[in-house]
Each structure stands twice: as structure tokens, then as C-alpha cells.
Amino acid sequence: xxxxxxxxxSSVRVDGAAxxxxxxxxxxxxxxxxxxxxxxxxxxxxAHAKLxxxxxxxxAKAPGVVRVVTGKDFPYMFGLYMQDRYIFxxxxxxxxxEQIAAIVAETPEAALRAAKLVKVDYEELPAxxxxxxxxxxxxxxxxxxxxxYNKVPWFFxxxxxxxxxxxKTRKGDVEKGFQQAxxxxxxxxxxxxxxxxxxETHAVTGLFDLSGRLTLWASSQSPFAQRNVMATALKxxxxxxxxxxxxxxxxxxxxxxxxxxxxxxxxxxxxxAMKGRPVKLNWTRxxxxxxxxQRQGVIARVKLGVKKTGxxxxxxxTLHWDAGASAEYGANVVNAVGLSATGPYRVPNVKIDSVCxxxxxxxxxxxxxxxxxxxxFGLESHITRVAQAIGMDPVKFRRxxxxxxxxxxxxxxxxxxxxxxxxxxxxxxxxxWGKKEKAKPGKAVGKSLACFWKAPAMPPNAxxxxxxxxxxxxxxNLTVSGMEIxxxxxxxxxxxxxxxxxxxxxxxxxxxxxxxxxxxxWQTVGSHVTWSCGNAVRxxxxxxxxxxxATVARAKGLKAExxxxxxxxxxxxxxxxxxxxxxxxxxxxxxxxxGNFIGGPIQGTGMFMPEFTSALGDPETSQGGHPNVHYxxxxxxxxxxxxxxxxxxxxxxxxxxxxxxxAINPELVDGQIVGGIVQGLATALYEDxxxxxNGRLLNPNFTDYKIPTALDCPGEIVPIILETAQPDGPFxxxxxxxxxxxxxxxxxxxAIADAVGVRLKTMPLTAEKVALALRGIDYETVKGDSLGFxxxxxxxxxxxxxxxxx
Amino acid sequence: xxxxxxxxxxxxxxxxxxxxxxxxxxxxxxxxxxxxxxEGCGRGDCGACTVLLxxxxxxxxxxxxxxxxxxxxxxxxxxxxxKPTALQKAFIQNNVFQCGFCAPGVILSASALLVEKPQPTExxxxxxxxxxxxxxxxxxxIVATVLEVAQKSAKKKPAARRARS
Numbered sequence: 001x002x003x004x005x006x007x008x009x010s011s012v013r014v015d016g017a018a019x020x021x022x023x024x025x026x027x028x029x030x031x032x033x034x035x036x037x038x039x040x041x042x043x044x045x046x047a048h049a050k051l052x053x054x055x056x057x058x059x060a061k062a063p064g065v066v067r068v069v070t071g072k073d074f075p076y077m078f079g080l081y082m083q084d085r086y087i088f089x090x091x092x093x094x095x096x097x098e099q100i101a102a103i104v105a106e107t108p109e110a111a112l113r114a115a116k117l118v119k120v121d122y123e124e125l126p127a128x129x130x131x132x133x134x135x136x137x138x139x140x141x142x143x144x145x146x147x148x149y150n151k152v153p154w155f156f157x158x159x160x161x162x163x164x165x166x167x168k169t170r171k172g173d174v175e176k177g178f179q180q181a182x183x184x185x186x187x188x189x190x191x192x193x194x195x196x197x198x199x200e201t202h203a204v205t206g207l208f209d210l211s212g213r214l215t216l217w218a219s220s221q222s223p224f225a226q227r228n229v230m231a232t233a234l235k236x237x238x239x240x241x242x243x244x245x246x247x248x249x250x251x252x253x254x255x256x257x258x259x260x261x262x263x264x265x266x267x268x269x270x271x272x273a274m275k276g277r278p279v280k281l282n283w284t285r286x287x288x289x290x291x292x293x294q295r296q297g298v299i300a301r302v303k304l305g306v307k308k309t310g311x312x313x314x315x316x317x318t319l320h321w322d323a324g325a326s327a328e329y330g331a332n333v334v335n336a337v338g339l340s341a342t343g344p345y346r347v348p349n350v351k352i353d354s355v356c357x358x359x360x361x362x363x364x365x366x367x368x369x370x371x372x373x374x375x376x377f378g379l380e381s382h383i384t385r386v387a388q389a390i391g392m393d394p395v396k397f398r399r400x401x402x403x404x405x406x407x408x409x410x411x412x413x414x415x416x417x418x419x420x421x422x423x424x425x426x427x428x429x430x431x432x433w434g435k436k437e438k439a440k441p442g443k444a445v446g447k448s449l450a451c452f453w454k455a456p457a458m459p460p461n462a463x464x465x466x467x468x469x470x471x472x473x474x475x476x477n478l479t480v481s482g483m484e485i486x487x488x489x490x491x492x493x494x495x496x497x498x499x500x501x502x503x504x505x506x507x508x509x510x511x512x513x514x515x516x517x518x519x520x521x522w523q524t525v526g527s528h529v530t531w532s533c534g535n536a537v538r539x540x541x542x543x544x545x546x547x548x549x550a551t552v553a554r555a556k557g558l559k560a561e562x563x564x565x566x567x568x569x570x571x572x573x574x575x576x577x578x579x580x581x582x583x584x585x586x587x588x589x590x591x592x593x594x595g596n597f598i599g600g601p602i603q604g605t606g607m608f609m610p611e612f613t614s615a616l617g618d619p620e621t622s623q624g625g626h627p628n629v630h631y632x633x634x635x636x637x638x639x640x641x642x643x644x645x646x647x648x649x650x651x652x653x654x655x656x657x658x659x660x661x662x663a664i665n666p667e668l669v670d671g672q673i674v675g676g677i678v679q680g681l682a683t684a685l686y687e688d689x690x691x692x693x694n695g696r697l698l699n700p701n702f703t704d705y706k707i708p709t710a711l712d713c714p715g716e717i718v719p720i721i722l723e724t725a726q727p728d729g730p731f732x733x734x735x736x737x738x739x740x741x742x743x744x745x746x747x748x749x750x751a752i753a754d755a756v757g758v759r760l761k762t763m764p765l766t767a768e769k770v771a772l773a774l775r776g777i778d779y780e781t782v783k784g785d786s787l788g789f790x791x792x793x794x795x796x797x798x799x800x801x802x803x804x805x806x
Numbered sequence: 807x808x809x810x811x812x813x814x815x816x817x818x819x820x821x822x823x824x825x826x827x828x829x830x831x832x833x834x835x836x837x838x839x840x841x842x843x844x845e846g847c848g849r850g851d852c853g854a855c856t857v858l859l860x861x862x863x864x865x866x867x868x869x870x871x872x873x874x875x876x877x878x879x880x881x882x883x884x885x886x887x888x889k890p891t892a893l894q895k896a897f898i899q900n901n902v903f904q905c906g907f908c909a910p911g912v913i914l915s916a917s918a919l920l921v922e923k924p925q926p927t928e929x930x931x932x933x934x935x936x937x938x939x940x941x942x943x944x945x946x947x948i949v950a951t952v953l954e955v956a957q958k959s960a961k962k963k964p965a966a967r968r969a970r971s
Contacts, residue, residue, distance in 0.1 A: 016898040019906030021890060022842045022882035026907060029841035197941055199846045199854050200907045252844070252907025253941050285847040486904030486942045667901045671943065675904065678944030702851035702939065710935040710945040717946055 007499045007731045010667035013491045014510055015250070015484055025249045027203040027219045032278040036205070037066060039270050039281040040111035041263075042101040042118045043291070044093035047129060047360040047695030048140070049122035051091055054101055058117040064110025067273055068118070070101040074269045078233035079328025080225060080260040082151035082164070084143060085363065087233070087265050092125065094142055094325035095362045096696045097290035099263075104270055104279055127360045129695050131299060131320050134162040134357045135803065142325060142358040152459070154615040154627075155331055163803060164327035165356040167338025169410045170621040177314025177349030181305030185386050189302065189378030190762045191745070193322065193689050194295040195700075196367055197707050200252020201288040204264045206271030207278040212238070214271060215245040218264050221254040221483045222523040223247075223515050229261045230268055237272055247514045254485035255679075256366030256738075259525045260329045262292045289700035293365030294689075296330050297322040300378040310392050310400045314349040317341040318802055319375060322364070323356045329365035331356045336457035337371035339622060342410050343379045344420050344453035344633045345401040350410045353802045360695055366525055368679065368738045372454045373745060377763060380450040380746030385759070394750075395433055395449050399424050402451070403633065411622040416630040416734075419724045420451060423634045423657035426720050430655035431637040442644055445652070446755025449637040452742035455628035456526030456735060460613035464533035465519035466540040468497060469603040474568055474583030476503065480537060481513035481521035482529035487737050488668035492530055493537045495664050496730050500541035501548075502565045503582070519605070527632070527735030530664065532608055534730030539606025547602050552580055555590035555598035610728075630726060632734050634658035636677070636743040638714075640751035647771030649685060649752065650715075657720035658739055662732035666721055669736055673719035676740025682708050683741070684748040684765045811875035815840065816884025824871040831855045831866040834881065842882035842910040846939070853938035856911035857881050863918040865937070882910035885917060893917060896955045897948075904942035911938045916952045925956055 018024040056068040071088035079085050089100050101118050105111035128134045128142060139162055143149070147159035155165045178184055204218040214234070220226055223246040231241045251258060267281040283292065298321045305314040319337060323330040338354030367373075387397035402420040409415055427449055428434075437445040467479045478497050484490045494508040513521070521533060545565055552570045553560040562574045572578040580590070589599030610629045617625025636656040640649055656673050663669045686706040690698040699705040725732030745763055753759045758773040769779050812821045815838060822837050834840040834857070843866050846854035855867040858880035886894045893916060896902075903909045912935060919926055919934040926934070931952045932945070940948065 010901065012899060013901050015906065016901060016903070017890075019903050019909050020894050020897045020913065021886060022910060024906050024909075025841070026844070028835075028845070031839075198905070198907070199852055199939055199941055200844065200905070201846070250907075251905060252846075253905040255941070285849070285851075486906070488901070488904070665901075671901065671904060671947065674944040674946045675942050676944075678946075679941065701849065702847055703849070707939060707941065708945075709937075709939065710932040710949060713932075713945050717944065 004499050004731060006495050006505060007664050008662065008666070010665055011491060011495055011505045013488055014494050014505065015490055026200055026252050027205065027217050027249055028282060030205065030217055030249065032205060032280070035277050037104050037106065037274055037277050037279045038108040038111050039102050039104050039267065039279050040108065040115045041099045041266065042103070042115050044089065044096055044098040044100055046093055046122050046124060047096050047127035048125040049093050050125060051089060051093060051100065052121040052123050055119040056101055059103055059114040062110065062114035062117055064106045065103055065114045066106065067104040068101060069104065069270060069273050073273065076233050076236065078229055078261060078265055079326065080229060081332050082149055082155055082328045084149050085326040085328050087269055095360055096694070097287070097362055098325065099266060099291065102266060102270055104274055127695050128162065129360055131322055131357055131359070134359050135320070142360060154335065156619055162358040163355060164323055164358055165331035165334055166803065167335045167354040168620055168622065169338055169350060169352040171410045172349035174314050174316055174349045174351040178305045181313050182308040183386065183390050184303065184305045185382065185389060186301065186303040187382065187761065188299065189381060190299050191297060191374045191377050192763060193297045193364065194367065194683050194687055195289050195689065195705060196255040196257035198253025198255060198257060201285055202258065202263050202283040202292055204267040205278050205280040206267040208271040208275045210276050213243045213245065214239055214268060215247065216264060216268055217247045217249070219251050219258055220246065220248050220264065221251065221259045221485055221525060223513050224481055224520055225523045226261050226264060227515050230265060233265060234268065245514065245516045248483060248512050250512060251483055251485045254483070255368040256370065256525060257292050259366045259523055286700040289705070290362050290697050293329060293363055294324070295367035296333060296364040296374070298374045300375060302378045302382045304382055304386050306386055306390060308390050310390065310397050312345055312347050312401050315342055315347045316351045317375070317379065319354045321354070321356050322359050322361060324359055324361040324363040326363040327356050327358060330363065332457055333366065333371040337375050339411055339627055340372070340453070340455060341375045341379065343376060344403045344451050344631070346403055346407050347410070352410065355803055361691070362697065369454065369742050370457050370526065370738065372452065372742045373680065373683065376450070376452055376742050377745040377749070380743065381749050381761065384750045395424060395428050398449070398451050403453070411617055411625060411627065413626045416726065417724045418631065418633040418659045419722050420633040420635070422722055423659060424449065424451065426657045427635050427637040427655045430718050430720065431639055431653060433637070437639060439641065444642045444644055444755040446640050446642065446751040446753065447638065448747045448750030448754060449635060450743040450747040450750060451635040452739055453631045453633045454739045454742055455631045456528035458522065458526050458528060460615045460627070461609055462522035462532070463607060463609035464521050464529065464536040465605065465607040466533065466536040467519050467603065467605055468540045468544050470582070470586035470601065472583070472587045474503070474581065474586060475507040475509070478508050478510040478537065479518045480510065480533050481515070481518045482533045483524035484512055485524060487672060488665060489524065489529055491668065492664045493533060496534050496537045497541045499731070500538060500545055503568055527737040527739065531726065531729045531734050534664070534733060535608035536606040538730045539608065540604045543604035543606060544602060547604065548582065551585065551590065551599040551602065555592060630734055632659060632736055632739050634739060636747050638747045638751050640748065640755060642752060642755040642770060644756060644774060647767035647769070647774060649748065649767060649770065651681060652714070653716040654714050655718035655720060656740060657722055658736050659722040659724050660736045661726035661729050661734040662723050663721045664731060664733050669721050670719040672737050673740045674717050677717055677744060678708055678713055680741030680744025681714065681748065684745045684763065686712065686764070688764050688766060809872060811872060813874055814878040816880055826870065826872050828871045829867050830857070830869040830871045830874055833871040834866060840881050840883055844907055844910065851939070853911045853915065854908055856914045856938060858914050858918055861918065861921065863915045880914070882913055885913065891917065892959065893920065893952070893955045896951045900947055900951050902943065902947040902951050908938055908940040912940065912948060920952070920956060925960055928953060
């Protein structure tokens with residue numbers, strides 16, 4: 001890799017000034033004039049019921065109301081990977097909070113008042129609120145027509161059950177592997193649901209104009225995927241891709257929750273119903289919790305066999321996921337885990353079953369980490385326990401089994417470059433692994449180190465594109481359709497173009513997308529846009545560079561191969577004095593002695609699609625495909641103080657090392673590490689979702705669902721970046737955004753165990769649980785009923801045969 | 807009962823007719839075209855709607871517009887319009903914010919703190935910002951930058967520092 005000047009430097013964010021000086025616009029900041037209409041949705045109060053009657057007559061007559069819409073008006077389904085979700089509930093409701101009708105009114109207050117006048121007659125159906133209920137042989141079916149749904153070819157739903165997808169991965173011979181093992185440990189770990197909690201809730205305004213074109217201004221990570229989902233679902237209105245336009249200004253936090261399509265399609269159909277007038281639909285904080293998507297809960301059984309020398313010989317990992325009432329996105333989380341639940345280790349014999357189960361809970365979907373945080377909790381906790389059981393240092397055990405470049409993955413493809421052992425060494429050193437820390441009176445101090453890996457989960461042909469054009473002064477506009485959701489995407493793209501063109505980053509304007517004007521991008525998910533769109537931008541910049549050199553060569557009678565770019569000029573290797581500034585010709589061309597001009601406006605395009613991937617693995621083993629483009633590896637460590645009386649946990653220090661391939665902007669990578677650790681620690685220490693026995697979410701607000709404040713941060717966070725180049729990445733880069741929260745939960749569980757000898761196997765890892773355990777009280781016996789699905793009943797009583805069979 | 811109020815908004819007197827149940831946040835955003843105070847929760851949990859009311863950081867979603875008649879309101883639009891403040895410059899330079907949705911509230915809370923207490927301790931900074939939720943940054947770069955700006959201002963004005971102690 002040749003030396004870079006702009007790539008690898010911490011450029012100032014291209015959106016920094018707009019956000020700090022008050023210029024940045026988010027969807028709800030856009031003005032639509034006095035014609036704007038406001039919508040409020042009527043939601044189900046039942047987890048599972050037949051809709052006998054939806055009486056909107058009183059609401060329709062209420063002052064200020066212009067239209068009431070129900071499922072009868074729009075009986076259509078949608079979904080990203082599987083169309084199993086209704087725009088409005090049809091004959092039945094499937095979760096508390098599901099949209100039944102919508103009021104469109106002149107003011108938000110009028111819409112809200114009228115929504116209360118809608119009368120819904122329900123006929124209760126048995127609600128399926130736990131995995132155990134969902135997987136019973138005679139379970140109530142949540143989707144009786146599961147076999148008729150459109151879906152991607154790599155999903156395997158089981159008609160006549162509540163199983164939306166079942167990913168099986170088989171490598172080697174797991175039975176033989178366990179026979180060879182000197183020690184086998186088997187246990188169950190549970191992770192409840194979590195909420196994304198972006199500070200900006202979902203917001204969208206739609207306009208179906210008088211010519212019949214639909215524009216949505218949306219807070220979204222996925223403008224093009226949204227357009228595609230809408231074009232599919234709204235075909236009955238004659239809408240094609242070119243008739244739908246998605247405009248996405250700045251997004252106030254995504255974390256996966258604004259990927260795909262959720263409530264945006266409601267605004268789309270309301271706009272269609274109100275042709276000619278814009279309609280705004282903003283989710284309240286409560287709706288943000290209840291009806292977008294949550295992170296799936298999971299019960300995972302891990303069985304690990306090892307030699308007494310420490311080598312892992314076999315892994316059986318069985319995961320049952322609570323997808324909620326629709327699995328159109330969540331099933332792909334389940335799929336991703338089913339392929340990768342070995343963690344970043346060399347495992348010769350593997351049996352993974354990752355099973356996606358419908359329940360009458362709110363739908364789930366993508367959340368930063370895409371299933372990896374969930375399965376790492378059990379797997380990494382288990383790794384530490386197994387190492388200790390055979391008398392081996394857990395760090396040494398991890399180092400011994402760490403995956404390396406070229407290793408055969410569970411599905412048969414080969415591991416990409418990545419320095420996991422280097423990451424382990426750096427973090428172990430940073431937390432003074434092996435050195436006992438002094439504890440204050442009444443406290444105990446524990447240490448831990450947990451590894452992680454993650455690959456982007458995407459269709460094999462997910463692609464990116466980029467346009468670059470020059471302005472008269474040699475500045476450029478770069479258009480891409482990855483979303484700036486805070487990670488610094490726009491800045492990193494500008495840096496990629498600036499590096500190739502030797503132009504300062506400040507001279508490149510790059511803005512959030514509009515599907516009419518910007519080139520294609522599949523979605524901003526999976527931490528893949530730096531890699532994928534970065535390649536597209538680099539290709540566009542290379543095309544521009546070729547044109548620049550060719551234009552100068554032609555105008556000046558030089559050879560293009562003798563020319564190069566430096567300091568915003570075309571220079572020559574043959575003539576050191578030759579330097580033609582870009583701004584002198586990129587629009588107006590170069591004048592020849594006879595007065596003719598050569599050239600014209602210089603622009604370039606680039607695209608990227610990984611051409612080596614395939615989702616066509618064998619459904620029974622996953623062998624034969626190449627579903628993942630690459631994994632990013634790393635590890636995190638912590639020093640944690642535990643109050644032996646109250647169980648209160650204080651994270652004194654954390655360190656996290658991630659192999660970024662190439663940190664295009666190291667300060668932004670640090671930002672991902674620090675932010676990811678705090679978000680990951682939040683799932684371990686604070687966030688505690690609660691459902692009532694009727695399936696209603698009990699804490700859909702920040703008073704009762706705690707996310708960290710500035711007072712709740714670790715004493716010290718040390719970000720560590722490793723750079724083992726990704727051969728097919730832009731300048732060697734690969735993604736790091738989600739990875740930084742993946743190891744946090746097992747890291748805390750291990751630190752607690754190290755400090756006070758208590759092993760928690762159910763998240764979150766609250767002070768309450770620690771304090772109870774220190775008193776010898778089993779949390780399961782005192783927990784009450786108002787909890788997440790995972791904790792209904794004791795996890796060890798759960799019927800753990802795969803797919804629910806006893 | 808609609809009533810006209812007058813507020814000094816970012817230095818200019820603005821008159822606006824409000825209903826008694828309208829929040830300051832709704833009036834700022836809906837009637838006065840000031841969009842940097844954001845609604846994140848509508849119940850005082852998140853701090854995205856923070857504005858300065860007579861110099862004090864408050865949550866505009868919990869205040870009725872009719873109550874602030876005659877008072878001064880500052881939003882991010884009114885901070886550093888002609889020249890960014892030292893705090894704003896440092897926030898930009900240090901790549902502090904990510905999605906930026908919490909930034910208006912954080913900047914106002916931090917600005918109010920630095921006026922009231924130009925040399926805060928780290929704990930005081932964290933306490934002053936504890937009402938502004940941020941889901942992206944992990945708060946570390948925000949806190950570090952506020953402390954950095956405070957330290958730099960102390961170096962610039964040694965006399966002022968002595969005067970306070």
C-alpha cells in the first residue's frame with residue numbers, strides 16, 4: 001500500500017460546522033407550508049386478536065379531520081427480506097402497538113383527539129408471548145399463511161409453525177468432535193430485547209403530487225432500499241421506481257433502527273390518500289420503542305468441547321430468537337448469526353442452529369451488531385468458563401484458538417486478514433492482565449477480556465455507486481447515497497476522493513442523498529459503506545484522474561503516462577517545472593495556441609459490487625456459498641469494581657482494539673470505539689426492557705428505560721486501532737462501526753465473575769442481580785412476571801431441542 | 807384564549823400569539839421558525855429541546871410559551887452567528903458530535919455552565935450535561951472538549967481567574 005496523505009489523517013468532519021453552528025436540517029426541521037397535514041395512528045391495545053370491527057365514524061366527523069384510513073383502504077403487505085408485514089392490520093392484530101387506522105387532520109392536536117374516537121372491537125386470540133409458547137407442537141399460529149409470503153431464497157420458513165427462518169450450519173463431525181474432547185461444558189444464556197433509542201424518533205413527510213409522483217422526506221438509513229420496498233408494495237397505485245423519490249436529510253441516530261422500512265410506508269399511503277397535500281407522520285418516543293423495530297431477544301445454548309491442552313474441538317450452538325410479529329428484517333439477523341456463531345475462533349467441528357420464531361411481541365430488526373452482540377454474550381462467557389475449568393488462563397486460551405487468515409470458516413469459505421492475536425495482546429497489556437488490583441474496603445475488582453468479530457450481513461449483490469464533478473474553482477461535488485447517521489461516512493468518502501485527486505477535503509462538498517439525483521446505494525447497514533462505497537468513490541476519483549491527465553496530454557501534446565496529480569495540479573515526471581492547476585481547466589478546458597479549447601467539464605462515476613459472494617449455500621449445512629464479504633476482528637477488556645454490599649458496578653477502565661484494515665480517519669474510528677463501548681455497556685448495566693403479562697411494553701420512555709448520561713461513563717476508555725489491510729477495501733479499510741459494542745456484555749459478565757465469583761447468564765447484568773447472587777438468592781425465583789420474554793419461566797426449563805421439539 | 811407574548815429571541819424582539827397550552831418548544835419550532843431545539847421525548851427526559859431562558863439552560867418542552875412573556879430566549883441559532891464561540895470552534899475541530907441531534911442542547915447546556923462556572927471540574931461538566939442524552943458519542947469527547955476550552959480560556963485571562971478565587 002503506497003503512502004497516503006489525506007487517508008489516515010483525522011480530517012475535520014465535513015458536517016461538523018453545520019451540526020455545531022445550527023445549520024444541519026433533520027426531517028422535522030423542513031417546512032412544508034400551511035397545506036401540511038398531520039397524521040396520528042390508532043394502535044392495537046391487544047397482543048393477538050381478531051379485528052371484528054373498526055368504527056371510524058365518530059373520528060371522521062371530528063373537527064379538523066380530513067381523512068380516516070384503515071386496513072380496508074390499503075390491504076397490502078411489505079418487507080425487506082420477506083413480505084410478512086401489513087401497512088395496516090387487516091383481519092387481526094399481532095402485537096400491542098400495531099397500527100390499525102390513521103387519522104389525517106389539519107393539526108396534530110385534531111388528529112390526536114380524533115384518534116381517541118376510533119372504536120375497535122377485538123375478539124381475543126391466545127397471545128404467544130414466549131418462545132416456549134411459540135414452539136409448542138400445538139402452538140397458535142401467528143402467520144397461518146407463512147408459506148405464501150414472498151421472501152429471499154436464503155430464508156427457510158416452516159409452514160404450519162411459528163418458525164420464520166432456520167439457518168443451519170454444519171462443519172466437520174460435531175459428535176466425533178465431542179468424543180475427542182477432554183472437557184465439555186454446556187449451558188444456557190439469555191439476552192432480552194433492547195431498544196435503539198436514537199435521540200431523533202422516526203419522522204417522515206410524504207407528498208403524492210398532482211402528477212402522481214410520490215416523494216418522501218424520511219429519517220432513514222436506507223433511501224434506495226426504501227424506494228424499492230415501496231415500489232414493490234405500492235405497485236397497485238401504478239407507482240414505479242422512477243415515480244418514487246426518497247429525500248433523506250441528516251439522521252439523528254440510526255443504530256439499525258432506521259434501516260429498511262417500518263412506519264415510513266404508513267406516511268406513503270396516507271400521502272397517496274391525500275393527493276396534492278403533504279402529510280407528516282412523526283413517531284412519539286413511546287411509538288419509537290413499540291412500533292419500529294427492537295433488537296431480538298434470544299435464548300442460546302452453548303456446548304463447547306476442548307482438549308486439555310486448550311484446543312477447541314467442537315461447538316454446538318443453538319439459538320432461538322424472539323422475532324416478534326414480523327420477521328421481514330429480523331430473520332436476516334438470525335441468518336447472520338447462524339453463519340457466524342463460532343465467534344472468532346478456529347473450530348473444526350461445528351453445529352449451529354439459529355431459529356427465528358414469531359411471537360406476539362413488537363417486531364424486531366437490525367440493531368448495531370446485528371445479532372453478534374447477542375450471541376457473543378453466551379459464547380464469550382462460555383469461553384472464559386471453559387478455559388478456567390481446564391486450568392488455562394482465559395486470555396491464553398483465546399490467543400491459542402484465535403482465528404487467522406486463511407482458516408476455514410464454519411460455512412467453508414476462508415478467513416480474511418485480521419490481527420486478532422495482536423488485538424488480544426494490546427488490550428491485555430492495557431488492562432494489566434494478570435496483575436491483581438487493590439480494591440477499596442467493601443469493594444472487589446475484577447478484570448476481563450472478550451473477543452469479537454462481525455461481518456456485514458447483506459445480499460450477495462449489495463452495491464454502491466458514486467458521482468464526482470468539478471466546479472470552476474477546482475472544488476468538487478461528490479454524490480453518494482450512503483447515509484450520514486453520525487459515523488462520519490460523508491467525511492470518509494470525501495477523504496477517499498481527496499486522496500486520489502490531491503485536493504483538500506475542505507474543497508469537496510458531499511451531502512445526504514436524494515434518490516432522484518444521487519447514485520445507488522443498497523443501504524447504510526452492516527458497517528459496510530466505508531468499504532463498499534469507499535471503493536465506488538475511489539473508482540470515481542480514478543476515472544476523474546484519468547480524464548484530467550488525458551485532457552492535459554491531449555491539449556499540451558504530452559503523454560498521459562508521464563503526467564501525475566499533486567497539490568491540485570497536473571504535473572509531469574519529465575518536466576519538473578510543469579504544473580497545470582486543476583482549477584485552470586476542469587470546467588473551461590485548455591486553450592491551444594490557435595485559440596481552440598480542449599476538454600470540458602470533468603466528472604467521473606464509480607461503482608462497486610462484491611463479485612465473489614453467494615447466498616447459495618446448502619440449506620442443511622450452509623456449505624458451498626460465500627455469504628460474507630469479510631469479518632472485522634478485535635477484543636475489549638475491562639477493569640470493573642463491584643460493591644460487595646449493593647452489587648453496584650463501576651467500570652474503572654476499558655480498552656478496545658479493533659483491526660480497521662486502514663483507519664481512513666482515526667479520530668472517527670476512535671469515536672466509534674468510545675460511543676460503541678458506552679452503548680454496549682448500557683445493554684449490560686442499565687437498559688432493562690419490561691413487558692407486562694399482556695404483551696404491553698411497560699417502560700417505553702427514558703424515565704424507566706435508562707440509557708447512560710454523561711455521569712454513567714467508564715473512568716477511562718482506551719481506543720486501539722490495528723491496521724492489517726483488507727486487500728479489497730479502499731486503501732485497505734474495512735468496517736468498524738457496529739463491532740465496538742459486541743464484546744461489552746460478556747466483558748462485564750466476566751469481570752463480575754472475576755471480582756466476586758458470581759456468574760450471571762441472563763442480561764442485563766444489573767446491580768440487583770449481583771446483590772441477590774451475593775446473598776445466595778436465585779434471581780429466577782424472585783423476579784416477578786413483568787419481564788421480557790426470555791425470563792418467563794426459568795431458562796433451564798426451556799424445551800431446548802431445536803425448533804421446540806421435546 | 808390566544809394571547810400575544812413578546813420574547814427576546816436570539817437578541818431580537820419577536821411577538822407571537824400563543825394558546826395557553828402551547829409549549830415553548832412548539833412555538834419556537836412551529837411559529838417562530840427556530841428549528842435547532844429538537845423534540846426527542848416531549849417529557850423532559852432527553853434534553854434535545856434545551857434553550858437558554860434568561861441565560862439558564864431549560865427544557866423548552868416542559869415550559870409553556872405563555873410563561874416566558876418578556877423573557878430572553880437563546881437557541882443555537884443565536885450562538886456564534888457572526889463568529890463561532892471558542893466552544894463551537896473546539897467542538898468542530900475535535901470532531902465531537904456524530905449524528906448531531908443532541909448538539910444544540912449540549913452546546914447550550916455547556917455554554918451556560920461555562921458562563922456560570924468558567925473553570926468547572928470534570929464532575930461539574932458531567933453533571934451539567936447529565937440532562938442531555940447522547941446515544942452516539944459516549945460523552946467522552948464532549949466532556950474533554952468542554953474542559954479543554956475552559957482551560958484555554960483560563961490561560962488567556964489569568965486576571966479573571968484570580969478575581970474569581
